Amino acid sequence: MIAEAPLTRPREKKARGGRGDRIYHVLIKAIVGVVLAIFAGVFTVVVFGAWPAVKRFGPGFLIHTGWDPVHLVFGALPFIVGTILVAFGAMFLAGGIGLMTAVCITELLPRWLQGPVTYLIELLAFIPSVVYGLFGLLVLAPFLQETVEVWIMEHLGPHFEVFNGAPYGVGYMSAILILAIMLLPLIVTLSREALVLVPRDVREGGYALGLQKWDVVWGIIVPYARNGIVGSLVLALGRALGETIAVAMTIGGGYSLPKTVMDQGYTLASVIANEFNEVSSDMYLSALIYCGLILLVITVVVNVLAYFLVRRLSGAHGFKA
Amino acid sequence: MEVRDTDILMSDQSAVSLDQAYKLRVNGLNFYYGSFQALHDISVNAEKNRITAFIGPSGCGKSTFLRTLNRMHEETPEARVEGEVLLDGESVFDREISELRRSVGMVFQRSTPFPKSIFENIAYGLRIRGVDSSLISGLVEQSLKRANLWEEVKDKLKKSASGLSGGQQQRLCIARALAVNPEVLLLDEPCSALDPIGTSKIEELLLEIKESCTIVIVTHNMQQAARVSDYTGFFLSGKLIEFNNTKSIFETPSSKLTEDYITGRFG
Ligand SMILES: Nc1ncnc2c1ncn2[C@@H]1O[C@H](COP(=O)(O)OP(=O)(O)OP(=O)(O)O)[C@@H](O)[C@H]1O
Ligand SMILES: [Mg+2]
Numbered sequence: 001m002i003a004e005a006p007l008t009r010p011r012e013k014k015a016r017g018g019r020g021d022r023i024y025h026v027l028i029k030a031i032v033g034v035v036l037a038i039f040a041g042v043f044t045v046v047v048f049g050a051w052p053a054v055k056r057f058g059p060g061f062l063i064h065t066g067w068d069p070v071h072l073v074f075g076a077l078p079f080i081v082g083t084i085l086v087a088f089g090a091m092f093l094a095g096g097i098g099l100m101t102a103v104c105i106t107e108l109l110p111r112w113l114q115g116p117v118t119y120l121i122e123l124l125a126f127i128p129s130v131v132y133g134l135f136g137l138l139v140l141a142p143f144l145q146e147t148v149e150v151w152i153m154e155h156l157g158p159h160f161e162v163f164n165g166a167p168y169g170v171g172y173m174s175a176i177l178i179l180a181i182m183l184l185p186l187i188v189t190l191s192r193e194a195l196v197l198v199p200r201d202v203r204e205g206g207y208a209l210g211l212q213k214w215d216v217v218w219g220i221i222v223p224y225a226r227n228g229i230v231g232s233l234v235l236a237l238g239r240a241l242g243e244t245i246a247v248a249m250t251i252g253g254g255y256s257l258p259k260t261v262m263d264q265g266y267t268l269a270s271v272i273a274n275e276f277n278e279v280s281s282d283m284y285l286s287a288l289i290y291c292g293l294i295l296l297v298i299t300v301v302v303n304v305l306a307y308f309l310v311r312r313l314s315g316a317h318g319f320k321a
Numbered sequence: 322m323e324v325r326d327t328d329i330l331m332s333d334q335s336a337v338s339l340d341q342a343y344k345l346r347v348n349g350l351n352f353y354y355g356s357f358q359a360l361h362d363i364s365v366n367a368e369k370n371r372i373t374a375f376i377g378p379s380g381c382g383k384s385t386f387l388r389t390l391n392r393m394h395e396e397t398p399e400a401r402v403e404g405e406v407l408l409d410g411e412s413v414f415d416r417e418i419s420e421l422r423r424s425v426g427m428v429f430q431r432s433t434p435f436p437k438s439i440f441e442n443i444a445y446g447l448r449i450r451g452v453d454s455s456l457i458s459g460l461v462e463q464s465l466k467r468a469n470l471w472e473e474v475k476d477k478l479k480k481s482a483s484g485l486s487g488g489q490q491q492r493l494c495i496a497r498a499l500a501v502n503p504e505v506l507l508l509d510e511p512c513s514a515l516d517p518i519g520t521s522k523i524e525e526l527l528l529e530i531k532e533s534c535t536i537v538i539v540t541h542n543m544q545q546a547a548r549v550s551d552y553t554g555f556f557l558s559g560k561l562i563e564f565n566n567t568k569s570i571f572e573t574p575s576s577k578l579t580e581d582y583i584t585g586r587f588g
Contacts, residue, residue, distance in 0.1 A: 111398060199431070199433070201429045201430070201431045202433045202435070202436075203396075204393060204427075204429065205429060205433035205435065205494065205497075206435070207393065207396055208391065208393060208422055208426065208429075208498070209422065209423070209446040209497065209501065210419035210420065210421070210422035210423040210446075210450070210501070211419065211446060212449075215449045219445055219449070220435050220436070223436040223437065224435070224436040226436070
């Protein structure tokens, strides 16, 4: 009896471990399969829906301007440009401010304040997009219209063509600002997490050389955390490209290429959302789905590029954290 | 050499000669993390161009002590110090902090290369310090040579420092500290993550750099203290139990506690 126990126990354990392993493998494979199937399904549906428009307009759809549902002339260039402008404009603001904020939280705030401040910023992420849209439409846009945009028009307009627009309130500027506010919590919380993971010894290694806080933060801590920071920016960019309702509510709507920051226009996502209910013909619907296809491709390409960027950063020339 | 309380009541003249003999002098040092007192009335001196080692069981305050010498404790919120720490007779608390830390370099337990190339790991601090860029590559080479690392890395200076072995990373950190020509080098358990070969390379290196530098090393490896140091201090629960030349500490310890520790009866 006594001798038996140690003999049987390891065998039992091993068998259980083996079965657990197998279940785990099957599960992972199943999940991967389901994800790929969903993705392929979505892609197929979108391609099918877009097919009439793809056949009729071809790749010219991407570089043509003009959106005329009556004569069925469609070109998505203004929306592609709008998508890129809004997404990168918002990323520029939110990326800069978000990283600064994350650095301030981890490196400047006393420890007892770090938690509450982070939590407050995280709260911003729980607000639904449509509420951001309402806020943009009802509060931010009128405010911009009466103050900032008037000032820009009067003072910068005469000198710079990009500022020489009419203060509509809703338009690119409102959309970019609202989107930036929405991206901020994502960037702050994820890059903060990357920053707090930097080991104490790395931090102190810098201070021990007599470096000032600024040099330690930007020369050592931020580079050490760069994978996580780039990851947070990539996630935010994905969100920025696809954000629909808040942008649709604040960008004003318009079918021509933007000339100034105060113009009204559409992104690929917002044109679909706003025009979908008004489709008057199958070709119109197909053209909107073609816009969806372009957005899907842009998002996939951006994510693949980001994947390689992160890999490069952590590869031979980078630093394995 | 140990300083007894009577030595503190000395004339001005003897204070001057103490400053000449001792690079670092610590008098009546108390250290608090909030309300917890981690060091109790520590008085000790470190002689110039010698290796002074501090041993003691985990949690006895060795790192805490070492970190007060270059005011690293100021990076810890809640930390508070009472007492004197003199570098060349001048209180470290009166020195400009980044200048102090260049004079008193520090190497940590876990090697901490920056997320940069091998070259940049050393060049970064120099550049920030305003060293002329034409001198930097010469200084990098010189410090890598002083740290006995040059031969191993000279062909891959542009590669990431994270590709180095643990021992090489630790020597890189020593090279980084040496690049600014410190007068004192503090090392906090620099070999605890290294294999015997890596350890003996660091020990050889310390014996070489003590020619130009005063070294204070914390270790919980007693053989290491015995092998490399000239003076050894034994810490126990925040108190410096005994301080003497290394031979005496290991052969004829005057305290029963020290004897118990070095003969492995506890710790
Ligand atoms: N940041 C801190 N806040 C509060 N207490 C601390 C802090 N750092 C260390 N202590 C306490 O101070 C005492 C001394 O710690 P210290 O790190 O100096 O020990 P040590 O001798 O270096 O130990 P080890 O050999 O494990 O490194 C310990 O009781 C420890 O718990
Ligand atoms: Mg320690």
